[in-house]
Amino acid sequence: MSALNLKMHNQKPKASVKLKVVVLGQSYVGKSAMVVRFITRRFIGEYDTRERIYNFNTIIDNETVNFEILDSCGINNQESEFLINQLEANIRWADAFILVYSVTDKCSFEEVNRLKFLINYNKRRRKIHKDDFIDVPVILVANKIDQANDRMVSREEGQKRCEDIGCACFHEISTRESIEDVQGVFRDVCRFWRFFSKFPKLKRSKSDNIRLSMTIHSDVEMVLSPDKILSICCDDRQRSILLFGRSRHRWNEDEEEQDEFDELEPSATFNDEPFRSRAQTDGNLNLMRKTRKWKIGSPLVSPPQSLSMYRMVNRRNSMSMRGHVSY
Numbered sequence: 001m002s003a004l005n006l007k008m009h010n011q012k013p014k015a016s017v018k019l020k021v022v023v024l025g026q027s028y029v030g031k032s033a034m035v036v037r038f039i040t041r042r043f044i045g046e047y048d049t050r051e052r053i054y055n056f057n058t059i060i061d062n063e064t065v066n067f068e069i070l071d072s073c074g075i076n077n078q079e080s081e082f083l084i085n086q087l088e089a090n091i092r093w094a095d096a097f098i099l100v101y102s103v104t105d106k107c108s109f110e111e112v113n114r115l116k117f118l119i120n121y122n123k124r125r126r127k128i129h130k131d132d133f134i135d136v137p138v139i140l141v142a143n144k145i146d147q148a149n150d151r152m153v154s155r156e157e158g159q160k161r162c163e164d165i166g167c168a169c170f171h172e173i174s175t176r177e178s179i180e181d182v183q184g185v186f187r188d189v190c191r192f193w194r195f196f197s198k199f200p201k202l203k204r205s206k207s208d209n210i211r212l213s214m215t216i217h218s219d220v221e222m223v224l225s226p227d228k229i230l231s232i233c234c235d236d237r238q239r240s241i242l243l244f245g246r247s248r249h250r251w252n253e254d255e256e257e258q259d260e261f262d263e264l265e266p267s268a269t270f271n272d273e274p275f276r277s278r279a280q281t282d283g284n285l286n287l288m289r290k291t292r293k294w295k296i297g298s299p300l301v302s303p304p305q306s307l308s309m310y311r312m313v314n315r316r317n318s319m320s321m322r323g324h325v326s327y
């Protein structure tokens with residue numbers, strides 16, 4: 001071992017950091033496969049479709065990272081209001097996001113538009129400078145590139161979509177073929193989160209007394225260790241044993257956070273059409289492309305009347321981080 005390697009080897013990891021990540025995407029794009037691959041290094045082939053949280057510690061850039069990874073179940077536009085509410089609750093819970101589509105499925109590629117819209121809607125930006133804001137980190141992942149003959153979405157289209165919808169960076173991967181691909185995704189989530197978290201949360205004004213309170217994971221929440229995951233994937237009987245019971249978490253949006261747009265005048269009003277129906281998946285998300293910000297009243301507090309409280313005001317482009325970081 002060289003002197004340098006020896007020195008690095010002997011370095012103690014820095015204090016640990018907690019990072020809550022949600023993996024989002026249409027059904028069957030490989031979300032569970034990716035999470036299980038990251039934690040166990042194994043590609044199993046078939047996976048349980050239920051939503052669950054995995055707890056996993058690893059070291060990234062000499063820092064211990066305590067991942068809580070929520071492997072969400074893919075839903076589509078036709079799903080019930082309840083599931084969409086749950087999806088939004090999941091989004092609010094997370095610090096950072098992995099948005100997955102399959103290169104063999106054009107629909108899953110369109111679905112990322114809607115999901116990014118929901119992320120923008122539910123998560124606040126942070127202020128990096130006077131009028132400049134930074135989006136919560138979202139890594140766009142194109143999976144299943146090993147299925148070259150079935151490819152329906154090119155790398156260029158993926159890269160362009162990443163820029164269009166303002167994701168932090170783009171990865172094309174094969175969960176099946178490459179553990180390094182998968183590790184690269186989680187490493188970047190962590191790095192972009194570290195960068196993002198340096199900027200302060202915005203303060204909520206006293207006058208803004210709308211509390212965003214919602215239930216997350218109202219169905220079943222499981223926190224699993226890596227060595228239990230393989231057995232769950234392989235053995236149906238174990239699944240029920242490993243359900244740690246039903247838990248309902250109340251989550252109140254951090255009072256210290258504030259809509260950065262309180263001081264601004266509303267420049268437009270909305271009709272009462274539910275916003276989700278405006279979140280099209282046709283690749284023409286004008287609302288998303290136009291840089292706007294939202295005054296949010298929780299659709300879950302008193303739906304759908306609270307929708308009329310939304311205000312939309314102009315804002316400047318936020319800074320976004322694109323392309324791969326080099327190390």
Ligand SMILES: Nc1nc2c(ncn2[C@@H]2O[C@H](COP(=O)(O)OP(=O)(O)OP(=O)(O)O)[C@@H](O)[C@H]2O)c(=O)[nH]1
Pocket residue numbers: 025026027028029030031032033034044045046047048049050072073074143144145146147173174175176177
């Ligand atoms: N060829 C190939 N197949 C993959 C890859 N990743 C996942 N799969 C397969 O795709 C299928 C769906 O994978 P899942 O991980 O269950 O997909 P999911 O997105 O979690 O699906 P839901 O739980 O329904 O939301 C499984 O048969 C996997 O084996 C990949 O990189 N290449």
